[in-house]
Amino acid sequence: MDSVANSAKAAAATMARLDSKVIAAGLRAAADALDGRAEELAELADRETALGTPRLVGEVARTTGQLWLFADVVEQGRHFERKVSELPEGAPARTLHKINIPLGVVAVFAASNFPFAFSVAGGDTASALAAGNSVIVKAHHGHPQTSMQVGRIVSEALVGAGCPTGTLQVIHGGDAVGRALVLHHDVAAVGFTGSTVGGRALSDIAASREDPIPVFAEQGSINPVVIAPTAFGDAERVGRQFAASVLAGHGQFCTKPGVLLVPDSHADDLVEILRREMTAPAEMYLLTDKIHSQFTAKIDELRSAHAVDIWISEFSPGGYSVPAMLAVADLATYLSTPALSEEIFGPAVVVVRLSGITELKRAIQSFTGNLTATVHGDPADEWVKLATERMAQRVGRMVYGGVPTGVAVDRAMHHGGPYPSSSSSLYTSVGEDAIKRFVRPIAYQDFPDDLLPVAARA
């Protein structure tokens, strides 16, 4: 660990002095190198994750698109957020130049469910590098070969473009390695995508340091959906949309719609469509042994729960294969059955029958922080108005008329939310603003131009 950290520290010192155009060139070279080997990488990742080559080729493209986006931001210097003030006579300063500077060495914990977009070359790494930091990625044990290969390709590309050796390093290991990484005195910040339990553990370790460091953890979510009475004019379309969203990535997206709140009078229609659409044509494999055993245990638990109507699709057991699951319950049962209201990571969704708007209020009241909430129905529908206002207090992204899966990589995106969906609701892990997690501001007061960092002069 010390040798990796030393190398990262030396790289960070060099990165901090590099012209940001070199960093932009490094990000683009990395993107090009990954794009050039997308098929090969997707096949390797499919052997490790069973997520399917087409989806994985698409994920490489999303990953490299992200690298390109950050390269543009860095080349234009937008991440510096440069501000210059001339102060009036009598003020304690005459001029102030404020810019953002990198934190140093950033530790990134890769996710299991996105072997590219939230892994070695994913959003955390891309935004930390863009900010001018060096990065140590702790690979996810679910796709070690893919991690090593991506690490090699990106690292070579960065160095080829002029970034120092040690700018990106990949390490492997269990909880002890992760703990040592977060405690290492040269590590200045942590990015994480995974479970609430995992993210909280890292936050607690970071908070215990003599010099606490920030942990930006994206920790999962149940992503409630409110389907108002007026949405059932086209129940078929709504049902198909949500079945596809629940099954995408075999239900292993942090934005998977986990609970659908529906008026009791329309619930049977929706459930019928969902069951038909969730009779998955392809076999679904989960990412790891742990995810598989947690999912099957959850089905068993719910099967014995009182007043919960459980349906599972036909499937061929074997490996980490699982069926799709649909659970239906009334609100009282939902609220009194923890297994229903916790995140179920895998191809499962819970439909909650509501007797009316009073029950809708009670349901919303029960939610803690979430990444997203989705609302379907007419804008004038009381359910829609209520859900829009009240869910906004509990989530980081509101979706109208669509599905929460599919996170646009854009400057106006927010991917994060109140605890426990993320460790800090003030930050996004997707889109341009993700860079802000890995910079800190500094002000130069009354400095002559020659002594200012280049980015502050511009």
Add this chain to the structure above:
Amino acid sequence: MDSVANSAKAAAATMARLDSKVIAAGLRAAADALDGRAEELAELADRETALGTPRLVGEVARTTGQLWLFADVVEQGRHFERKVSELPEGAPARTLHKINIPLGVVAVFAASNFPFAFSVAGGDTASALAAGNSVIVKAHHGHPQTSMQVGRIVSEALVGAGCPTGTLQVIHGGDAVGRALVLHHDVAAVGFTGSTVGGRALSDIAASREDPIPVFAEQGSINPVVIAPTAFGDAERVGRQFAASVLAGHGQFCTKPGVLLVPDSHADDLVEILRREMTAPAEMYLLTDKIHSQFTAKIDELRSAHAVDIWISEFSPGGYSVPAMLAVADLATYLSTPALSEEIFGPAVVVVRLSGITELKRAIQSFTGNLTATVHGDPADEWVKLATERMAQRVGRMVYGGVPTGVAVDRAMHHGGPYPSSSSSLYTSVGEDAIKRFVRPIAYQDFPDDLLPVAARA
């Protein structure tokens, strides 16, 4: 505590829906009301803090200037940081509207050393209110009457302008009250100005919650100063500047220059000027019993330290009265004497004699995070270049040719720094960006205009 928190929670819910023009009006009404009673408030505060009426009248003006600044930001809606995107065909969303929204109830811990500017109506309160939160201030026990009076005046002004009752509440009490406040489930964030020990205690409490909340603590600093050989052409001016800066507020500013690094060959000249200038004409009283006893204990400790040359000014003992103190040591002594390198809160400064640039490097290497660093000398001086580059890695604000005391309230100001000078180096507690501590982003995806919050539509 529960009744205060309930009232704050109800107020936060109303504030979140208020037109931001009403909040701007509330901030201005508060500023006007304080300005109208500046003399009376300064006299009250002087009885509690002995900081002197002229300085305290000035501090009221700084405080109300800050309220005006935030009112302008809020009226223009700059704090929303609104971003709108139309996404290309094939993207997972068609439109995104991103804005910042308030966190809810913010707890503010007032400082002892600024009974106005970092207390009940200070920067933390002003920025939290500006963001649309309600605020509970835990008053500092060093000026309880001033706190109550300011709380009454500001609260009435806010309510008069249309903000809800409970928007600003002031509570009093010791550590147990502070702890209960940080642990209260309705409190969403904490602002603090004070010692490293105090800030860390609050951070640890917040991190232990079931739902951890952010603590933005400004925790003190030694504010190193490098006076390069080329600065001694005008030693008289430099010496006078720093003597005044050390004695300002009786040495109780978080930006007080605590250690001066000077070339050995010029040290005697500087020390002579400092001693002459620090022979304080007025008596100096410290803010609290605790600060007084810590300061006098520090003098006693340093008097018995090996190889430390201690000088104190003449003074009349009594109450919390203290002399000014000047300690002089070589680098080896400085590095091996913790009492010299720790923050000394009060009218004291340490001069460190350096044999050359190698010792300058070692001295800088020894510093942890600081709010500021100051450099004096010619831009071409090797000392200046080295100090500028290396100190920037350790501080939040670099000052050239001036003094660190006097923090301009401006959009390009940064008041914060790496741990332990603040709990999070990513934020400022002074200037427009201070608002960012108390908002979180939310993205609305594909929402019809009618359902968007007013601030997102604009």
